[in-house]
Amino acid sequence: MKLKTVLILAALLLAAPMFAQEEPPPPEPTPEELQGKIDAATETLTETKNIVDLLSKLKITGYIQAQYVNDEASQNELGGATGTRNRDQFSIRRGRVKFTYQFSPTSKFVIQPDITTSGVVLKDGYVEFTEPWTTWHHTLTAGQFNWPFGFEIMYSSSQREVPERSRVFRTLFPGERDRGVMLSGVGLGEHFTYRVAVVNGTGTARTDDLNKRKDLVGRVGYSFGALDVGASAYRGSDLIATSTRAAGIEFDKERQGIDVQWITPVPGLGLRGEYITGKQAPASGTTRTQSFDVRGWYFYAIQNIGTKHQFVVRVDEYDPDTNTDNNAVRTINPTYIFHWDANSKVMASYELIRNQVSDPDDNVFTLRYQYSF
Amino acid sequence: MKKLIAAALAALALPLFAAKPVTIKGSDTMVIMNARLAEAFMAKNPGTFIQVTGGGSGVGIAALINGTTDIAAASRPIKTSETDKLKQRFATTGYAFPIARDGLSVYLHASNPVKELTLAQIRSIYTGEVTNWKDVGGKDAPIVLYSRENSSGTYTYFKDNVLLGRDYSPRAQTLQGTAAVVNAVSKDPNGIGYGGAAYAKGIKDAAVKKDDRTPGVLPSLETVRNGSYPISRYLYLYTRTKPAKEMKTFLDWAIGPEGQEIVTKVGYFPVK
Numbered sequence: 001m002k003l004k005t006v007l008i009l010a011a012l013l014l015a016a017p018m019f020a021q022e023e024p025p026p027p028e029p030t031p032e033e034l035q036g037k038i039d040a041a042t043e044t045l046t047e048t049k050n051i052v053d054l055l056s057k058l059k060i061t062g063y064i065q066a067q068y069v070n071d072e073a074s075q076n077e078l079g080g081a082t083g084t085r086n087r088d089q090f091s092i093r094r095g096r097v098k099f100t101y102q103f104s105p106t107s108k109f110v111i112q113p114d115i116t117t118s119g120v121v122l123k124d125g126y127v128e129f130t131e132p133w134t135t136w137h138h139t140l141t142a143g144q145f146n147w148p149f150g151f152e153i154m155y156s157s158s159q160r161e162v163p164e165r166s167r168v169f170r171t172l173f174p175g176e177r178d179r180g181v182m183l184s185g186v187g188l189g190e191h192f193t194y195r196v197a198v199v200n201g202t203g204t205a206r207t208d209d210l211n212k213r214k215d216l217v218g219r220v221g222y223s224f225g226a227l228d229v230g231a232s233a234y235r236g237s238d239l240i241a242t243s244t245r246a247a248g249i250e251f252d253k254e255r256q257g258i259d260v261q262w263i264t265p266v267p268g269l270g271l272r273g274e275y276i277t278g279k280q281a282p283a284s285g286t287t288r289t290q291s292f293d294v295r296g297w298y299f300y301a302i303q304n305i306g307t308k309h310q311f312v313v314r315v316d317e318y319d320p321d322t323n324t325d326n327n328a329v330r331t332i333n334p335t336y337i338f339h340w341d342a343n344s345k346v347m348a349s350y351e352l353i354r355n356q357v358s359d360p361d362d363n364v365f366t367l368r369y370q371y372s373f
Numbered sequence: 374m375k376k377l378i379a380a381a382l383a384a385l386a387l388p389l390f391a392a393k394p395v396t397i398k399g400s401d402t403m404v405i406m407n408a409r410l411a412e413a414f415m416a417k418n419p420g421t422f423i424q425v426t427g428g429g430s431g432v433g434i435a436a437l438i439n440g441t442t443d444i445a446a447a448s449r450p451i452k453t454s455e456t457d458k459l460k461q462r463f464a465t466t467g468y469a470f471p472i473a474r475d476g477l478s479v480y481l482h483a484s485n486p487v488k489e490l491t492l493a494q495i496r497s498i499y500t501g502e503v504t505n506w507k508d509v510g511g512k513d514a515p516i517v518l519y520s521r522e523n524s525s526g527t528y529t530y531f532k533d534n535v536l537l538g539r540d541y542s543p544r545a546q547t548l549q550g551t552a553a554v555v556n557a558v559s560k561d562p563n564g565i566g567y568g569g570a571a572y573a574k575g576i577k578d579a580a581v582k583k584d585d586r587t588p589g590v591l592p593s594l595e596t597v598r599n600g601s602y603p604i605s606r607y608l609y610l611y612t613r614t615k616p617a618k619e620m621k622t623f624l625d626w627a628i629g630p631e632g633q634e635i636v637t638k639v640g641y642f643p644v645k
Contacts, residue, residue: 263464270460304463342439
């Protein structure tokens with residue numbers, strides 16, 4: 001009985017709308033009302049477009065390199081004067097996010113922090129002005145940027161085919177960047193490039209510049225298509241405290257180098273090389289009065305197999321004092337890279353490090369996964 | 374049972390032996406032409422599969438650089454910076470195949486009394502210096518600009534060759550694809566747009582004058598071929614490596630008489 005009542009009530013409720021009095025249709029909108037709606041929609045669309053246009057001028061790119069390193073020189077040791085000596089570990093080698101805001105083709109803002117387990121460090125931070133009047137598009141850059149020297153410094157770590165730069169660059173250009181102003185341009189049918197900069201000369205390890213003198217560095221390059229060549233020079237000085245003068249004396253800081261990149265006729269095979277000589281200041285507290293004469297070079301052979309596989313061998317050498325025998329360090333660095341997709345790649349690399357007189361246990365194996373966007 | 378297992382194994386193994394498609398990605402201007410070429414080639418060569426997608430010339434070349442397409446379609450020449458990336462990633466300078474010529478039309482609404490424009494006038498309109506049709510011989514009405522997104526090769530070509538590198542007016546409305554530009558202009562009596570001649574349906578082309586002294590020229594096979602139409606360009610297919618196998622067969626065919634006939638039917642102009 002109860003069920004029947006419930007069913008009847010439910011049926012009545014469902015049917016109720018069918019018997020409800022039909023509402024009269026809404027009046028047709030007038031042309032003025034329609035125009036008003038169109039104007040309102042157009043205004044909203046314009047505002048949205050303005051916001052989207054502004055946002056599209058901001059470009060965010062970046063990459064992260066997660067890796068495991070196995071170093072033959074690693075030892076279990078807690079604390080001590082040198083801190084931990086274990087280097088066998090998982091780490092984030094680089095975590096870069098690059099923000100580029102370009103309001104017009106003539107000006108650009110770039111800032112790129114490196115966010116890793118060691119902290120946050122500013123890598124790039126500069127403004128650019130590009131003149132629109134000539135086909136050279138001369139560009140003035142001011143801030144913190146890569147030293148315009150050679151090829152390997154300016155070649156991104158996300159693109160490089162081995163885990164680290166060659167020893168000569170890690171020693172002579174630590175951090176690869178400095179603060180100053182740079183003028184650059186492209187001409188002669190985009191075959192010729194030049195970059196010349198005035199910089200502090202202290203790199204980015206310090207926040208200040210120790211000496212009043214500024215350093216000059218530059219590179220000119222020419223592209224013949226499959227063959228690119230460049231010549232670079234650096235002239236400056238380092239203020240170093242000596243054993244006799246704590247306030248420091250100026251030591252020559254000079255480098256000159258040539259670089260070559262060649263796309264060989266062998267499909268997928270590229271070769272690169274660079275040779276550098278110069279003068280490098282000694283460490284603080286030195287008894288010397290003159291810089292060391294230094295020399296270094298590297299050579300890459302990169303073989304692409306299809307779109308996924310790259311086999312690489314780099315050989316590099318650095319001699320920290322060419323007037324002393326048997327002190328150069330040579331590294332042979334075979335590497336395999338698997339490009340998983342457009343964004344990610346896996347790199348396996350082994351560094352065989354040899355002194356001229358001995359081969360200590362200091363080889364390094366790196367397994368790295370990189371994702372870029 | 375044995376037969377069933379054998380059939381299941383064969384079905385599972387089939388994808389391993391299936392032909393890998395040749396992928397073409399890039400220019401939206403070229404996407405219809407490339408699709409027609411691919412359809413005709415696949416019909417003639419059963420077993421081959423060519424996949425065509427758009428996205429813009431810049432997107433296609435980026436895909437060539439990161440290895441996610443076999444062929445990039447571009448309505449502009451590859452830039453030096455893009456060639457440098459190809460060199461660094463794949464140790465190649467790339468291979469360019471001009472596949473068609475295109476006259477870049479300037480679209481006007483069918484009711485617009487303006488019939489011809491000089492290159493300087495088009496430049497002034499698109500950079501925002503001229504904002505009213507009466508300043509270029511038309512009625513007293515604001516000019517509504519329709520343009521393409523900046524990943525488009527058409528956008529880049531027009532900017533480099535018509536605007537001479539100057540910036541587009543911020544009032545220009547950005548639309549995705551030439552078809553969208555044509556559609557917008559066809560509905561807007563005050564609109565102006567630009568794009569491939571092959572798309573110019575339902576609107577009228579402006580006759581373009583090199584300067585005040587020369588006559589206005591409409592885009593056509595003859596005027597694009599003989600160079601009298603001032604805004605014409607090559608359309609390219611780019612590959613990373615020297616083409617081989619299906620890719621070579623396809624490109625040879627596309628540049629040959631049969632392919633060029635399709636190019637002409639779509640509304641572009643043959644390269645030879």
